Amino acid sequence: MATIRNTAHFPACLLAASLVFNVSVVSAENSVSEPKIRLLSNPSKNYSVHIGDQLNRKIVFDVPAPYQLVSTALPKKGTKDKGIELVAIRIETEQQKTSTTYTVDLSYQPFINANSPTVMQLPAEKFTFTGAEKSMAIALPAWGFWFSPLVTGGIETAIKSMQPEFRPPLVDISTHQTRLTIFAGMLIISLLTLLYMNADGQWLPFMGGAFAKAHRQLKRLSRTSAVKTTEDEKQALVYIHQAFNQHYGANIFARDIERFITLRPSFRKMKNDIEQFFNDSNQSLYAVETRDSAKIITNLVLLSKQLRDCERGI
Template sequence: MRIVLIMVLSLLGCSGSIDEPVSYFNVETPRPFGYVNGDEIPQRIIIEIRSGISLQPGSLPAKGQINRWLNLNQVTVKQTGQRYQIDLLYQVFYAPLEVKSLTLPGFTIQLSQGEKSIGQNVPAWTFTLSPLRELVVRQTEQGEYMRPDSPPPLLANNQVLYGLAASLSVAVLIAAYLAYLYGCFPGMSRRTVFKLALRKLAGLSKADMEQALTVVHHALNSLNGQPLFFNRLGEFYRRNPEYLQINAQLAWFFNYSNRYFFSDGMIAVAQDLQQLKELCEQCRKIERGSQ
């Protein structure tokens, strides 16, 4: 019997909380100090109500001027089921001569359940407002004392520096590669043999055919690392396969050279010298990697 009585009393004690229209209520405010004229002060109200009860938006403060020093700039209501989030944004227009306490006015949120109206009080909130300047302004020889403006914060430029360094590195590598292809490094003579040969051929005529043939032979020998003859072209191609594409021109060169040096009555013509220069130009393109 005693146990039954305890259970009945417990149910009666809980019945009041079950019938409460507001299951949760909280007012969130920022710091109550450190404000000056023109600052905005946010206030958030969280209220959770029982099913069947609704909030009356008309009971919330109206946007606009509250009093001579306080404005309500924004009123936002977000509803999630029976949970309401009310965001108010106040702005203060008061310039005190010293630190002063001010109060955001309280108000009552009206809730309705059918024809019945229920009120939930939002308490007033007190904060302090600071002056923009000292009550007694300091003076200097130049007049009224003013602190210098705060310097602007520096923007992080690490990404820009990294990008610049990467771009410069790529540019240097490309320049070095092009210089290598064009034979600008003295220690890499294998990349300049036909470049030098073309320079020498440029000043020769058909009357200098012997010298022109010698120039091309010297270039091929330098590239091969030893004297190059027609019957050793196969070995030359194995070491330098990129020159296989001009096999016909090289074969013509060696045949022409043999006839010129070892045949009687061989007469050089301008077309022969031009063909020799074209062969050297093709070798130069291969040397540079552009063919």
């Protein structure tokens, strides 16, 4: 008999268990999380806002899967509402395992013509999310602030508030002018020195010495494309002999070298080279065998440059 009674109560127990399971499923479905605002940041102050000032709002959304932010429903850049313009909108997305974090930055600027402080507000915005075969929207409330004009009143007030022009004090630049003059003078002297030491042309009166002229003549002779002959070699020697004669005041020979150096001390460091030149000149005049005239002329070009440097006191 006990077994019969337990069997009779079995359908009732099964029905109760089914009801409890259905309630649990409905509760689980109702407990599915939805998008929400985690952070809302408004401008730091709501007063003394002037025309063109930038007001920034930042909203951070926590959006569980499978919801997604609808980009086509976002506020449009350039939208104007009662003197307020949305000048920039930036969105950052951080994807996680079971949710997505959206960070939305909105930048506004007020553009109105008001003569007195005015209450204004950043417009309310709406963000739409879709997913799980349904959609939902989160409203961002408007945010009020005091707009302050740059000048209160009309043109009469502006005229009364005008200040006379103030001439800024002069800066004493005499010290800088003196330094600039000194540096400019040093630069000019340096350039003239380099020109004097290295230039071949007779650009300045004191650059036209006898050896400077001989050096220019020898360079022109060495640059000719014709094959150098004995006559060219003798002509090159004549150029340097003429320069020595001009400095000495008469025809100079090997025996006169010491007296020449006494008269022109700047050539003393070239004494051995000068003696060698006179020896080579005598050999060239009386030599019978064939000589390398091109090489001799090249060497005379170098010698004339060294003699020109002595002439210029370098």
